Amino acid sequence: MIIxxxxxxxxxxxxxxxxxxxxxxxxxxxxxxxxxxxLRSDLAILTMTGVLDARPKVGYFYSxxxxxNLLGDKIKNKTVADIMSMPIMVTQDTSVYDTxxxxxxxxxxxxxxxxxxxxxxxIVSRKDLLKATIGGGDINKIPxxxxxxxxxxxxxxxxxxxxVLAAKRIIEHEVDSIPVVEExxxxxxxxxxxxxxxSKTNITKLFLEIADN
Amino acid sequence: MIIxxxxxxxxxxxxxxxxxxxxxxxxxxxxxxxxxxxLRSDLAILTMTGVLDARPKVGYFYSxxxxxNLLGDKIKNKTVADIMSMPIMVTQDTSVYDTxxxxxxxxxxxxxxxxxxxxxxxIVSRKDLLKATIGGGDINKIPxxxxxxxxxxxxxxxxxxxxVLAAKRIIEHEVDSIPVVEExxxxxxxxxxxxxxxSKTNITKLFLEIADN
Numbered sequence: 021m022i023i024x025x026x027x028x029x030x031x032x033x034x035x036x037x038x039x040x041x042x043x044x045x046x047x048x049x050x051x052x053x054x055x056x057x058x059l060r061s062d063l064a065i066l067t068m069t070g071v072l073d074a075r076p077k078v079g080y081f082y083s084x085x086x087x088x089n090l091l092g093d094k095i096k097n098k099t100v101a102d103i104m105s106m107p108i109m110v111t112q113d114t115s116v117y118d119t120x121x122x123x124x125x126x127x128x129x130x131x132x133x134x135x136x137x138x139x140x141x142x143i144v145s146r147k148d149l150l151k152a153t154i155g156g157g158d159i160n161k162i163p164x165x166x167x168x169x170x171x172x173x174x175x176x177x178x179x180x181x182x183x184v185l186a187a188k189r190i191i192e193h194e195v196d197s198i199p200v201v202e203e204x205x206x207x208x209x210x211x212x213x214x215x216x217x218x219s220k221t222n223i224t225k226l227f228l229e230i231a232d233n
Numbered sequence: 234m235i236i237x238x239x240x241x242x243x244x245x246x247x248x249x250x251x252x253x254x255x256x257x258x259x260x261x262x263x264x265x266x267x268x269x270x271x272l273r274s275d276l277a278i279l280t281m282t283g284v285l286d287a288r289p290k291v292g293y294f295y296s297x298x299x300x301x302n303l304l305g306d307k308i309k310n311k312t313v314a315d316i317m318s319m320p321i322m323v324t325q326d327t328s329v330y331d332t333x334x335x336x337x338x339x340x341x342x343x344x345x346x347x348x349x350x351x352x353x354x355x356i357v358s359r360k361d362l363l364k365a366t367i368g369g370g371d372i373n374k375i376p377x378x379x380x381x382x383x384x385x386x387x388x389x390x391x392x393x394x395x396x397v398l399a400a401k402r403i404i405e406h407e408v409d410s411i412p413v414v415e416e417x418x419x420x421x422x423x424x425x426x427x428x429x430x431x432s433k434t435n436i437t438k439l440f441l442e443i444a445d446n
C-alpha cells in the first residue's frame with residue numbers, strides 16, 4: 021500500500037466528472053484545455069484509487085472519494101464527538117468510599133466532579149482514590165471534593181476537537197481520560213458543562229478500527 | 234491523501250529499476266515486452282508516489298519504497314518490541330502496601346507478579362489494589378499473591394506479536410496493560426519469563442506518532 025497526495029489537476033478532474041458524469045476523456049481534456057495524452061496518467065491514478073469508475077464507450081463516473089480508504093484523513097479528522105464515552109460524574113460532597121464504589125460499578129479510570137448544574141469542578145483518578153484510602157482517614161467521611169484535582173488544573177477538550185489533540189493532552193498530562201466539556205451560559209457567566217469522556221481506551225479502540233480497515 | 238495498492242506490473246518495474254538504475258522507459262518496456270505507452274501510467278504512479286525518481290535524458294532511479302509513507306503497513310507491521318515499556322515487577326510475598334508504593338513510584342497501571350526466576354505468576358491492577366484497601370484487612374500483612382489474578386488467567390503477548398494483536402487483547406480483556414513474555418527453558422520445562430509491558434499508553438503514543446507523520 022502506498023499513499024499519494026492528489027495534485028490540482030486531479031482534483032479539478034474529480035470536480036468535472038462529478039458535475040457532468042458520465043463524461044469521456046475527450047470532453048474532460050477539452051474542458052481543461054489539454055490533450056487526452058496529458059490526462060492519461062491522472063485518469064489512471066483516479067481509476068486505480070477507485071475515485072473514478074471508467075466504463076468503455078460510456079465515460080467516467082464519480083464513485084465517491086468517501087468510499088476510498090482515506091486513512092490519513094481518517095486519523096487526522098476524527099473528532100472527540102466520534103468516539104467519546106458517557107461521563108461518570110459525582111458531586112463534591114460524595115464520600116471517597118461512594119466514589120470508589122461508583123468507579124467499580126462503571127469500570128472507568130476517572131470520575132468527574134460536578135456541581136448541581138453539571139459544571140466541571142474537578143477530577144479524581146483511581147490513583148487519587150488509592151492514595152486517599154492508604155492515607156489513614158475515614159473514607160466514608162472524607163468528601164471527594166477534598167482530594168480531587170480542581171479546575172482550572174483539569175485539562176479538557178470539546179467534542180469538536182480532534183482525537184489527535186485529545187491524545188496529545190492525555191499523554192502530555194499523564195492522565196487516563198479527560199472530560200469533554202461544552203461552554204454554556206449560566207446567569208451572566210460562561211460555565212464548562214461536562215458532556216462526555218475520552219480515554220486511552222477510546223483511542224486504543226480507534227487504533228484497532230483503523231488497523232482493521 | 235489517497236491509498237493505492239501497487240499492481241503486479243508496477244512491482245516488476247520497481248525490481249527492474251532497482252537492478253539496472255538508471256534505466257530509460259524504453260529499456261523497461263523492452264524487458265517487460267510491452268510498449269512505452271502501456272507503461273506510462275504505471276511510471277506516473279511510481280514517480281508520483283516517490284518510489285521512483287525520473288531524471289530527463291538519464292532515466293529512472295529507485296528512491297526506495299521505504300522512504301514512502303507506508304501508513305497502512307506502519308500500523309499493521311508494528312511489533313510489540315517496537316513500543317513496549319519496562320515491566321514493573323514484584324514477587325508474590327510483597328505486601329499489598331509495598332505494591333501500592335511501587336505503583337506510585339513507577340506510575341504504572343498494573344504490576345506483574347513474578348517468582349525468583351522472573352516467571353510470570355500473576356498481575357495486579359490499581360483496581361485490584363483499591364479493592365484490597367477498602368476490604369478492611371491489614372494491607373501491610375496481606376501478600377500481593379493473595380489478591381492477584383493468577384496465570385493462566387493472565388493474557389500475554391510476545392515481543393514479536395503485532396501491536397494490533399496486543400491492542401485487541403487489551404480491549405477484549407478490559408485491562409490497562411499486558412505482560413510481554415518470552416518462553417525460556419528452566420530445568421526441563423518451558424516457563425514464561427517477563428520481558429516487557431505494553432499498555433494503552435504505548436498505543437496512544439503510537440497513534441500520535443502515526444498522526445504526526
